[in-house]
Amino acid sequence: MRIGVLAVQGAFAEHMTTLAAIGVEGVAVRLPSDLEDVSGLILPGGESTAQRRLIERWGLREPILDLARSGAPLFGTCAGMILLAHDILDGDPVTFPLLDIAVRRNAFGRQLDSFEADLRVLMLGDRPVHGVFIRAPVVERAGLGVDVLARLEDGRIVAVRERNIVATAFHPELAGETRFHRLVATMAAEHDDPGEGSGRRHHPTRRMGQAR
Amino acid sequence: MTVETSTWATKKGLAQMLKGGVIMDVVTAEHAKIAEDAGAVAVMALERVPADIRAAGGVARMSDPAMIQSIMDAVTIPVMAKARIGHFVEAQILEALGVDYIDESEVLTPADERNHIDKHAFKVPFVCGCRNLGEALRRVNEGAAMIRTKGEAGTGNVVEAVHQLRDVLGEIRRLGGMREDELFVAAKELGAPYDLVAQVAKEGRLPVVNFVAGGISTPADAALVMQLGAEGVFVGSGIFKSEDPARMANAIVQATTHFDDPKILAEVSKGLGAPMRGIALEQLAESDRLAIRGW
Numbered sequence: 001m002r003i004g005v006l007a008v009q010g011a012f013a014e015h016m017t018t019l020a021a022i023g024v025e026g027v028a029v030r031l032p033s034d035l036e037d038v039s040g041l042i043l044p045g046g047e048s049t050a051q052r053r054l055i056e057r058w059g060l061r062e063p064i065l066d067l068a069r070s071g072a073p074l075f076g077t078c079a080g081m082i083l084l085a086h087d088i089l090d091g092d093p094v095t096f097p098l099l100d101i102a103v104r105r106n107a108f109g110r111q112l113d114s115f116e117a118d119l120r121v122l123m124l125g126d127r128p129v130h131g132v133f134i135r136a137p138v139v140e141r142a143g144l145g146v147d148v149l150a151r152l153e154d155g156r157i158v159a160v161r162e163r164n165i166v167a168t169a170f171h172p173e174l175a176g177e178t179r180f181h182r183l184v185a186t187m188a189a190e191h192d193d194p195g196e197g198s199g200r201r202h203h204p205t206r207r208m209g210q211a212r
Numbered sequence: 213m214t215v216e217t218s219t220w221a222t223k224k225g226l227a228q229m230l231k232g233g234v235i236m237d238v239v240t241a242e243h244a245k246i247a248e249d250a251g252a253v254a255v256m257a258l259e260r261v262p263a264d265i266r267a268a269g270g271v272a273r274m275s276d277p278a279m280i281q282s283i284m285d286a287v288t289i290p291v292m293a294k295a296r297i298g299h300f301v302e303a304q305i306l307e308a309l310g311v312d313y314i315d316e317s318e319v320l321t322p323a324d325e326r327n328h329i330d331k332h333a334f335k336v337p338f339v340c341g342c343r344n345l346g347e348a349l350r351r352v353n354e355g356a357a358m359i360r361t362k363g364e365a366g367t368g369n370v371v372e373a374v375h376q377l378r379d380v381l382g383e384i385r386r387l388g389g390m391r392e393d394e395l396f397v398a399a400k401e402l403g404a405p406y407d408l409v410a411q412v413a414k415e416g417r418l419p420v421v422n423f424v425a426g427g428i429s430t431p432a433d434a435a436l437v438m439q440l441g442a443e444g445v446f447v448g449s450g451i452f453k454s455e456d457p458a459r460m461a462n463a464i465v466q467a468t469t470h471f472d473d474p475k476i477l478a479e480v481s482k483g484l485g486a487p488m489r490g491i492a493l494e495q496l497a498e499s500d501r502l503a504i505r506g507w
Contacts, residue, residue, distance in 0.1 A: 110284075
Protein backbone atom coordinates (compact mmCIF):
# COMPACT_ATOMS: atom_id res chain seq x y z
CA MET A 1 0.00 0.00 0.00
CA ARG A 2 1.25 3.45 -0.91
CA ILE A 3 0.02 6.76 0.47
CA GLY A 4 0.54 9.93 -1.51
CA VAL A 5 1.82 13.18 0.01
CA LEU A 6 1.00 16.34 -1.93
CA ALA A 7 4.46 17.77 -2.64
CA VAL A 8 3.81 21.01 -4.51
CA GLN A 9 5.02 23.09 -1.54
CA GLY A 10 5.36 22.84 2.22
CA ALA A 11 6.38 20.33 4.88
CA PHE A 12 5.85 17.21 2.77
CA ALA A 13 9.20 15.62 3.70
CA GLU A 14 8.10 15.49 7.36
CA HIS A 15 5.00 13.50 6.39
CA MET A 16 7.10 11.13 4.27
CA THR A 17 9.35 10.57 7.31
CA THR A 18 6.34 9.91 9.55
CA LEU A 19 4.91 7.41 7.05
CA ALA A 20 8.28 5.66 6.84
CA ALA A 21 8.35 5.48 10.65
CA ILE A 22 5.13 3.42 10.64
CA GLY A 23 6.31 1.25 7.73
CA VAL A 24 4.14 2.79 5.01
CA GLU A 25 5.51 3.79 1.61
CA GLY A 26 4.92 7.47 0.83
CA VAL A 27 4.74 8.88 -2.70
CA ALA A 28 5.47 12.54 -3.49
CA VAL A 29 2.58 13.92 -5.58
CA ARG A 30 3.33 16.85 -7.90
CA LEU A 31 1.40 15.83 -11.02
CA PRO A 32 -1.84 13.87 -11.63
CA SER A 33 0.14 10.83 -12.83
CA ASP A 34 1.71 10.58 -9.35
CA LEU A 35 -1.73 9.69 -7.96
CA GLU A 36 -1.89 6.33 -9.73
CA ASP A 37 -1.87 3.45 -7.25
CA VAL A 38 -2.10 5.56 -4.11
CA SER A 39 -4.59 4.40 -1.48
CA GLY A 40 -4.84 7.72 0.33
CA LEU A 41 -3.42 11.24 0.25
CA ILE A 42 -1.91 13.60 2.82
CA LEU A 43 -2.16 17.36 2.29
CA PRO A 44 0.76 18.86 4.26
CA GLY A 45 1.26 22.19 5.97
CA GLY A 46 2.60 25.07 3.96
CA GLU A 47 1.10 28.21 2.49
CA SER A 48 -2.43 27.35 1.38
CA THR A 49 -2.58 30.22 -1.15
CA ALA A 50 0.60 29.03 -2.88
CA GLN A 51 -0.48 25.38 -2.74
CA ARG A 52 -3.92 26.19 -4.17
CA ARG A 53 -2.38 27.89 -7.20
CA LEU A 54 -0.02 24.99 -7.85
CA ILE A 55 -2.87 22.46 -7.52
CA GLU A 56 -4.89 24.37 -10.12
CA ARG A 57 -1.97 25.03 -12.43
CA TRP A 58 -1.03 21.34 -12.74
CA GLY A 59 -4.55 19.90 -12.95
CA LEU A 60 -4.50 18.15 -9.57
CA ARG A 61 -7.92 19.31 -8.37
CA GLU A 62 -10.20 16.89 -10.23
CA PRO A 63 -8.05 13.76 -9.77
CA ILE A 64 -7.78 14.45 -6.04
CA LEU A 65 -11.56 14.95 -5.81
CA ASP A 66 -12.00 11.66 -7.67
CA LEU A 67 -9.69 9.92 -5.20
CA ALA A 68 -11.77 11.25 -2.31
CA ARG A 69 -15.03 10.23 -4.01
CA SER A 70 -13.70 6.69 -4.38
CA GLY A 71 -13.60 6.54 -0.56
CA ALA A 72 -9.82 6.72 -0.15
CA PRO A 73 -8.78 8.68 2.96
CA LEU A 74 -7.50 12.25 2.72
CA PHE A 75 -5.68 13.81 5.67
CA GLY A 76 -4.94 17.54 5.80
CA THR A 77 -2.74 19.32 8.34
CA CYS A 78 -2.94 23.12 8.77
CA ALA A 79 -2.88 24.41 5.16
CA GLY A 80 -4.29 20.99 4.20
CA MET A 81 -7.28 21.59 6.49
CA ILE A 82 -7.90 24.91 4.74
CA LEU A 83 -7.76 23.24 1.31
CA LEU A 84 -10.33 20.64 2.44
CA ALA A 85 -12.81 23.12 3.97
CA HIS A 86 -16.19 23.87 2.47
CA ASP A 87 -16.01 27.51 3.62
CA ILE A 88 -13.03 29.78 4.18
CA LEU A 89 -14.11 32.75 6.27
CA ASP A 90 -11.69 35.37 4.93
CA GLY A 91 -13.05 34.79 1.45
CA ASP A 92 -10.12 32.86 0.02
CA PRO A 93 -11.26 30.57 -2.82
CA VAL A 94 -12.23 27.01 -1.87
CA THR A 95 -10.19 24.11 -3.32
CA PHE A 96 -11.65 20.73 -2.27
CA PRO A 97 -14.97 21.34 -0.52
CA LEU A 98 -14.91 17.89 1.09
CA LEU A 99 -15.30 18.77 4.76
CA ASP A 100 -18.49 20.46 5.91
CA ILE A 101 -16.64 23.01 8.02
CA ALA A 102 -15.92 26.73 7.95
CA VAL A 103 -12.31 27.61 8.79
CA ARG A 104 -10.64 30.87 9.66
CA ARG A 105 -7.08 31.22 8.39
CA ASN A 106 -4.38 32.55 10.76
CA ALA A 107 -7.08 32.37 13.45
CA PHE A 108 -4.68 32.91 16.35
CA GLY A 109 -2.83 35.85 14.78
CA ARG A 110 0.63 36.13 13.30
CA GLN A 111 3.75 34.02 13.89
CA LEU A 112 4.27 35.54 17.37
CA ASP A 113 1.03 33.81 18.40
CA SER A 114 2.09 30.36 17.18
CA PHE A 115 2.05 27.87 20.07
CA GLU A 116 2.23 24.31 21.34
CA ALA A 117 -0.46 22.64 23.43
CA ASP A 118 -1.42 19.15 24.57
CA LEU A 119 -4.80 17.95 23.32
CA ARG A 120 -7.15 15.15 24.25
CA VAL A 121 -8.17 13.10 21.24
CA LEU A 122 -10.45 10.37 22.60
CA MET A 123 -10.31 8.14 19.54
CA LEU A 124 -6.49 8.01 19.75
CA GLY A 125 -6.37 6.83 23.35
CA ASP A 126 -5.44 8.28 26.74
CA ARG A 127 -2.01 9.65 25.89
CA PRO A 128 -2.49 13.31 24.89
CA VAL A 129 -1.61 14.53 21.41
CA HIS A 130 1.06 17.21 21.38
CA GLY A 131 -0.11 19.87 18.95
CA VAL A 132 2.23 22.33 17.24
CA PHE A 133 0.16 25.24 15.90
CA ILE A 134 1.91 27.51 13.38
CA ARG A 135 -0.12 30.47 12.07
CA ALA A 136 -2.84 27.88 12.41
CA PRO A 137 -6.46 27.90 11.23
CA VAL A 138 -9.41 27.05 13.44
CA VAL A 139 -12.78 25.43 12.67
CA GLU A 140 -15.51 27.96 13.41
CA ARG A 141 -18.42 25.84 12.19
CA ALA A 142 -18.70 22.08 11.86
CA GLY A 143 -21.67 20.48 10.07
CA LEU A 144 -23.85 17.74 11.57
CA GLY A 145 -21.98 14.98 9.74
CA VAL A 146 -18.62 16.09 11.10
CA ASP A 147 -17.00 14.35 14.08
CA VAL A 148 -15.08 16.76 16.27
CA LEU A 149 -11.87 14.96 17.26
CA ALA A 150 -10.17 17.65 19.33
CA ARG A 151 -10.81 21.03 20.89
CA LEU A 152 -8.60 23.53 22.65
CA GLU A 153 -9.38 24.22 26.30
CA ASP A 154 -11.47 27.23 25.25
CA GLY A 155 -13.65 24.95 23.12
CA ARG A 156 -12.36 25.89 19.69
CA ILE A 157 -12.29 22.97 17.25
CA VAL A 158 -8.87 21.95 15.93
CA ALA A 159 -9.32 18.40 14.57
CA VAL A 160 -12.22 16.85 12.65
CA ARG A 161 -13.25 13.82 10.65
CA GLU A 162 -16.08 13.44 8.16
CA ARG A 163 -16.23 9.92 6.71
CA ASN A 164 -12.96 9.41 4.82
CA ILE A 165 -11.64 12.94 5.35
CA VAL A 166 -9.51 13.85 8.40
CA ALA A 167 -8.03 17.26 9.18
CA THR A 168 -6.03 18.91 11.95
CA ALA A 169 -5.22 22.59 12.47
CA PHE A 170 -1.91 21.52 14.02
CA HIS A 171 1.11 19.48 12.91
CA PRO A 172 1.40 15.91 14.25
CA GLU A 173 4.29 15.42 11.81
CA LEU A 174 6.40 18.01 13.66
CA ALA A 175 5.91 16.41 17.07
CA GLY A 176 6.85 12.78 16.39
CA GLU A 177 3.13 11.94 16.66
CA THR A 178 2.29 8.90 14.50
CA ARG A 179 -1.27 8.04 15.57
CA PHE A 180 -3.04 10.17 12.97
CA HIS A 181 -0.89 8.62 10.24
CA ARG A 182 -1.68 5.13 11.60
CA LEU A 183 -5.37 5.99 11.51
CA VAL A 184 -5.10 7.15 7.90
CA ALA A 185 -3.07 4.06 6.94
CA THR A 186 -5.75 1.85 8.53
CA MET A 187 -8.48 3.70 6.63
CA ALA A 188 -6.48 3.31 3.41
CA ALA A 189 -5.99 -0.43 3.97
CA GLU A 190 -9.72 -0.80 4.61
CA HIS A 191 -10.47 1.16 1.44
CA ASP A 192 -8.21 -1.20 -0.55
CA ASP A 193 -9.67 -4.34 0.99
CA PRO A 194 -13.06 -3.77 2.60
CA GLY A 195 -13.48 -6.82 4.78
CA GLU A 196 -16.33 -8.22 6.79
CA GLY A 197 -17.91 -5.51 8.93
CA SER A 198 -16.27 -2.64 7.10
CA GLY A 199 -18.10 0.62 6.66
CA ARG A 200 -18.58 -0.04 2.96
CA ARG A 201 -20.98 -2.94 3.49
CA HIS A 202 -24.57 -1.82 3.16
CA HIS A 203 -26.58 -1.61 6.28
CA PRO A 204 -28.90 -4.66 6.61
CA THR A 205 -32.09 -2.60 6.48
CA ARG A 206 -31.03 -1.13 3.15
CA ARG A 207 -30.66 -4.50 1.44
CA MET A 208 -33.68 -4.22 -0.77
CA GLY A 209 -35.09 -7.23 -2.57
CA GLN A 210 -33.13 -9.84 -0.66
CA ALA A 211 -34.69 -13.08 0.58
CA ARG A 212 -35.74 -12.92 4.18
CA MET B 213 -3.51 22.07 29.44
CA THR B 214 -0.36 24.13 29.08
CA VAL B 215 -0.04 26.46 26.15
CA GLU B 216 3.40 27.78 25.20
CA THR B 217 3.88 30.42 22.52
CA SER B 218 6.96 31.13 20.38
CA THR B 219 8.70 27.84 21.13
CA TRP B 220 11.68 26.52 19.18
CA ALA B 221 9.34 24.09 17.39
CA THR B 222 7.08 26.92 16.20
CA LYS B 223 10.02 29.13 15.17
CA LYS B 224 11.76 26.39 13.23
CA GLY B 225 8.38 25.02 12.12
CA LEU B 226 7.32 28.11 10.19
CA ALA B 227 10.45 27.74 8.05
CA GLN B 228 9.51 24.08 7.50
CA MET B 229 6.13 25.25 6.16
CA LEU B 230 7.89 27.56 3.68
CA LYS B 231 9.95 24.73 2.14
CA GLY B 232 9.68 24.14 -1.57
CA GLY B 233 8.60 27.74 -1.95
CA VAL B 234 9.82 31.15 -3.06
CA ILE B 235 10.24 34.15 -0.74
CA MET B 236 10.20 37.38 -2.71
CA ASP B 237 11.61 40.84 -1.98
CA VAL B 238 8.91 43.52 -2.28
CA VAL B 239 9.11 47.28 -1.82
CA THR B 240 5.42 48.25 -1.96
CA ALA B 241 2.05 46.76 -1.01
CA GLU B 242 1.33 46.47 -4.74
CA HIS B 243 4.47 44.37 -5.25
CA ALA B 244 3.44 42.23 -2.29
CA LYS B 245 0.08 41.48 -3.93
CA ILE B 246 1.80 40.56 -7.21
CA ALA B 247 4.11 38.22 -5.28
CA GLU B 248 1.23 36.60 -3.39
CA ASP B 249 -0.79 36.14 -6.58
CA ALA B 250 2.23 34.54 -8.26
CA GLY B 251 2.41 31.94 -5.48
CA ALA B 252 5.11 33.33 -3.16
CA VAL B 253 5.12 31.59 0.26
CA ALA B 254 6.27 34.77 2.03
CA VAL B 255 7.48 38.25 1.20
CA MET B 256 10.48 40.23 2.43
CA ALA B 257 9.41 43.83 2.99
CA LEU B 258 12.17 46.35 2.32
CA GLU B 259 12.52 49.86 0.95
CA ARG B 260 14.90 49.00 -1.87
CA VAL B 261 15.80 45.69 -3.51
CA PRO B 262 19.50 44.80 -3.16
CA ALA B 263 20.36 45.95 -6.71
CA ASP B 264 19.09 49.43 -5.80
CA ILE B 265 20.85 49.36 -2.42
CA ARG B 266 24.08 48.73 -4.35
CA ALA B 267 23.32 51.57 -6.74
CA ALA B 268 22.41 54.01 -3.96
CA GLY B 269 25.46 53.33 -1.76
CA GLY B 270 25.60 54.93 1.71
CA VAL B 271 24.29 53.21 4.84
CA ALA B 272 21.43 50.76 4.33
CA ARG B 273 19.15 50.44 7.38
CA MET B 274 15.93 48.79 8.52
CA SER B 275 12.94 49.92 6.41
CA ASP B 276 10.31 52.42 7.57
CA PRO B 277 7.90 50.55 9.90
CA ALA B 278 4.95 52.26 8.17
CA MET B 279 6.01 50.72 4.88
CA ILE B 280 6.43 47.27 6.46
CA GLN B 281 3.02 47.62 8.14
CA SER B 282 1.36 48.48 4.81
CA ILE B 283 2.72 45.23 3.36
CA MET B 284 1.57 43.24 6.41
CA ASP B 285 -1.90 44.69 5.86
CA ALA B 286 -1.90 43.88 2.12
CA VAL B 287 -1.20 40.12 2.16
CA THR B 288 -2.12 37.04 4.20
CA ILE B 289 1.18 35.18 3.64
CA PRO B 290 4.02 35.64 6.18
CA VAL B 291 5.94 38.92 6.05
CA MET B 292 9.66 39.07 6.80
CA ALA B 293 11.78 42.19 7.31
CA LYS B 294 15.49 42.89 7.59
CA ALA B 295 17.51 44.19 10.52
CA ARG B 296 21.19 45.14 10.32
CA ILE B 297 23.70 42.56 11.60
CA GLY B 298 24.06 43.11 15.35
CA HIS B 299 21.35 45.80 15.50
CA PHE B 300 19.16 44.26 18.17
CA VAL B 301 17.08 47.42 18.56
CA GLU B 302 16.00 47.31 14.92
CA ALA B 303 15.05 43.69 15.68
CA GLN B 304 13.07 44.78 18.76
CA ILE B 305 11.18 47.29 16.61
CA LEU B 306 10.39 44.65 13.98
CA GLU B 307 9.22 42.26 16.69
CA ALA B 308 6.98 44.98 18.15
CA LEU B 309 5.49 45.49 14.67
CA GLY B 310 4.63 41.79 14.61
CA VAL B 311 6.55 40.69 11.52
CA ASP B 312 6.61 36.90 11.09
CA TYR B 313 10.37 36.49 10.58
CA ILE B 314 13.42 38.78 10.91
CA ASP B 315 16.31 38.50 8.46
CA GLU B 316 19.54 39.59 10.17
CA SER B 317 20.94 40.57 6.84
CA GLU B 318 24.28 41.35 5.24
CA VAL B 319 22.36 43.26 2.56
CA LEU B 320 22.04 46.09 5.10
CA THR B 321 25.13 47.83 6.50
CA PRO B 322 26.30 45.95 9.64
CA ALA B 323 25.77 47.78 12.94
CA ASP B 324 28.24 45.69 14.95
CA GLU B 325 31.41 44.24 13.51
CA ARG B 326 31.93 41.66 16.27
CA ASN B 327 28.58 40.48 17.55
CA HIS B 328 25.47 39.18 15.87
CA ILE B 329 22.08 39.57 17.55
CA ASP B 330 21.31 37.20 20.45
CA LYS B 331 18.33 35.67 18.70
CA HIS B 332 17.35 33.45 21.64
CA ALA B 333 16.27 36.65 23.39
CA PHE B 334 13.42 37.18 20.90
CA LYS B 335 10.02 35.58 20.46
CA VAL B 336 10.04 36.24 16.72
CA PRO B 337 12.13 33.75 14.69
CA PHE B 338 15.23 34.79 12.71
CA VAL B 339 16.74 33.76 9.40
CA CYS B 340 20.47 34.43 8.92
CA GLY B 341 22.85 34.27 6.00
CA CYS B 342 25.93 32.07 5.78
CA ARG B 343 28.71 31.27 3.31
CA ASN B 344 29.78 27.96 4.84
CA LEU B 345 28.82 25.38 7.44
CA GLY B 346 30.75 26.97 10.29
CA GLU B 347 28.98 30.28 9.80
CA ALA B 348 25.61 28.51 9.55
CA LEU B 349 26.13 26.67 12.84
CA ARG B 350 27.35 29.80 14.64
CA ARG B 351 24.09 31.48 13.62
CA VAL B 352 22.02 28.50 14.76
CA ASN B 353 23.89 28.57 18.07
CA GLU B 354 22.86 32.23 18.45
CA GLY B 355 19.24 31.20 17.89
CA ALA B 356 18.63 31.41 14.13
CA ALA B 357 15.64 29.18 13.25
CA MET B 358 16.34 29.22 9.51
CA ILE B 359 19.48 29.58 7.40
CA ARG B 360 20.03 30.85 3.90
CA THR B 361 23.25 30.91 1.96
CA LYS B 362 24.04 34.55 1.14
CA GLY B 363 25.01 34.32 -2.49
CA GLU B 364 25.90 37.80 -3.73
CA ALA B 365 22.74 39.87 -3.42
CA GLY B 366 21.71 42.32 -6.12
CA THR B 367 23.99 40.89 -8.80
CA GLY B 368 21.56 38.62 -10.65
CA ASN B 369 24.49 36.21 -10.75
CA VAL B 370 23.96 32.75 -9.30
CA VAL B 371 27.63 31.76 -9.12
CA GLU B 372 28.18 32.66 -5.45
CA ALA B 373 24.94 31.00 -4.38
CA VAL B 374 26.04 27.78 -6.05
CA HIS B 375 29.52 27.99 -4.56
CA GLN B 376 28.24 28.53 -1.01
CA LEU B 377 25.51 25.90 -1.20
CA ARG B 378 28.00 23.32 -2.47
CA ASP B 379 30.35 24.32 0.35
CA VAL B 380 27.71 23.90 3.07
CA LEU B 381 26.35 20.61 1.77
CA GLY B 382 29.82 19.27 0.95
CA GLU B 383 30.96 19.97 4.51
CA ILE B 384 27.90 18.16 5.85
CA ARG B 385 28.72 15.11 3.72
CA ARG B 386 32.32 15.23 4.92
CA LEU B 387 31.21 15.23 8.58
CA GLY B 388 29.04 12.19 7.88
CA GLY B 389 32.13 10.14 7.02
CA MET B 390 34.06 11.01 10.18
CA ARG B 391 34.78 8.94 13.24
CA GLU B 392 33.41 10.40 16.45
CA ASP B 393 36.86 11.37 17.70
CA GLU B 394 37.46 13.37 14.52
CA LEU B 395 34.39 15.52 15.09
CA PHE B 396 36.10 17.38 17.95
CA VAL B 397 38.74 18.69 15.57
CA ALA B 398 36.12 19.35 12.90
CA ALA B 399 34.21 21.51 15.39
CA LYS B 400 37.37 23.45 16.16
CA GLU B 401 38.15 23.95 12.47
CA LEU B 402 34.59 24.99 11.66
CA GLY B 403 34.53 27.36 14.63
CA ALA B 404 31.20 25.88 15.61
CA PRO B 405 29.90 24.27 18.82
CA TYR B 406 30.70 20.56 19.09
CA ASP B 407 27.11 19.56 19.92
CA LEU B 408 25.76 21.09 16.72
CA VAL B 409 28.59 19.59 14.65
CA ALA B 410 27.87 16.14 16.11
CA GLN B 411 24.15 16.56 15.41
CA VAL B 412 24.81 17.53 11.78
CA ALA B 413 27.18 14.56 11.35
CA LYS B 414 24.52 12.19 12.71
CA GLU B 415 21.51 13.59 10.84
CA GLY B 416 23.26 14.52 7.60
CA ARG B 417 21.55 17.89 7.43
CA LEU B 418 21.47 21.30 9.10
CA PRO B 419 19.40 21.48 12.31
CA VAL B 420 17.15 24.08 10.61
CA VAL B 421 15.71 24.69 7.14
CA ASN B 422 18.23 25.85 4.54
CA PHE B 423 17.23 28.19 1.70
CA VAL B 424 19.37 29.83 -0.96
CA ALA B 425 19.54 33.59 -1.57
CA GLY B 426 21.55 36.10 -3.56
CA GLY B 427 21.62 35.90 -7.33
CA ILE B 428 18.61 33.79 -8.34
CA SER B 429 17.08 35.47 -11.40
CA THR B 430 15.57 32.80 -13.66
CA PRO B 431 13.46 29.63 -13.22
CA ALA B 432 16.54 27.61 -14.23
CA ASP B 433 18.59 29.27 -11.45
CA ALA B 434 15.95 28.27 -8.89
CA ALA B 435 15.81 24.68 -10.18
CA LEU B 436 19.62 24.50 -10.18
CA VAL B 437 19.94 25.26 -6.47
CA MET B 438 16.95 23.02 -5.65
CA GLN B 439 18.60 20.10 -7.48
CA LEU B 440 21.80 20.80 -5.55
CA GLY B 441 19.85 20.42 -2.29
CA ALA B 442 18.36 23.80 -1.33
CA GLU B 443 15.01 23.57 0.49
CA GLY B 444 13.61 26.75 -1.08
CA VAL B 445 14.72 30.09 -2.53
CA PHE B 446 14.77 33.78 -1.77
CA VAL B 447 14.50 35.97 -4.86
CA GLY B 448 15.38 39.61 -4.39
CA SER B 449 16.12 41.85 -7.32
CA GLY B 450 15.54 39.00 -9.79
CA ILE B 451 11.78 39.51 -9.94
CA PHE B 452 11.08 43.22 -9.81
CA LYS B 453 14.17 44.08 -11.89
CA SER B 454 13.00 41.80 -14.70
CA GLU B 455 10.95 42.90 -17.70
CA ASP B 456 7.69 41.21 -16.62
CA PRO B 457 7.78 40.69 -12.83
CA ALA B 458 4.43 38.87 -12.47
CA ARG B 459 5.35 36.29 -15.12
CA MET B 460 8.89 35.87 -13.85
CA ALA B 461 7.63 35.44 -10.28
CA ASN B 462 5.13 32.79 -11.34
CA ALA B 463 7.67 30.94 -13.48
CA ILE B 464 10.20 30.81 -10.61
CA VAL B 465 7.47 29.41 -8.31
CA GLN B 466 6.63 26.66 -10.82
CA ALA B 467 10.32 25.86 -11.32
CA THR B 468 10.92 25.58 -7.58
CA THR B 469 8.14 22.97 -7.28
CA HIS B 470 9.05 21.02 -10.44
CA PHE B 471 12.80 21.52 -10.08
CA ASP B 472 13.67 18.03 -11.31
CA ASP B 473 11.38 17.92 -14.35
CA PRO B 474 13.23 19.46 -17.35
CA LYS B 475 10.14 19.33 -19.60
CA ILE B 476 8.18 21.48 -17.18
CA LEU B 477 11.19 23.75 -16.68
CA ALA B 478 11.34 24.27 -20.46
CA GLU B 479 7.65 25.09 -20.57
CA VAL B 480 7.69 27.62 -17.71
CA SER B 481 10.87 29.28 -19.03
CA LYS B 482 9.28 30.24 -22.36
CA GLY B 483 8.71 33.89 -23.28
CA LEU B 484 9.46 35.47 -19.92
CA GLY B 485 11.08 38.60 -21.34
CA ALA B 486 14.44 39.83 -20.15
CA PRO B 487 15.66 38.79 -16.69
CA MET B 488 17.53 41.40 -14.66
CA ARG B 489 20.73 42.65 -16.29
CA GLY B 490 23.16 41.26 -13.73
CA ILE B 491 26.78 41.89 -12.79
CA ALA B 492 29.79 39.64 -13.40
CA LEU B 493 31.49 39.17 -10.03
CA GLU B 494 34.92 40.05 -11.45
CA GLN B 495 33.55 43.55 -12.03
CA LEU B 496 32.68 43.85 -8.36
CA ALA B 497 35.26 45.44 -6.07
CA GLU B 498 36.01 43.42 -2.94
CA SER B 499 34.57 46.29 -0.89
CA ASP B 500 31.27 45.99 -2.77
CA ARG B 501 30.81 42.33 -1.88
CA LEU B 502 27.99 41.86 0.60
CA ALA B 503 28.60 38.17 1.35
CA ILE B 504 31.75 38.93 3.35
CA ARG B 505 29.70 40.86 5.91
CA GLY B 506 29.05 38.70 8.98
CA TRP B 507 31.46 36.18 10.42
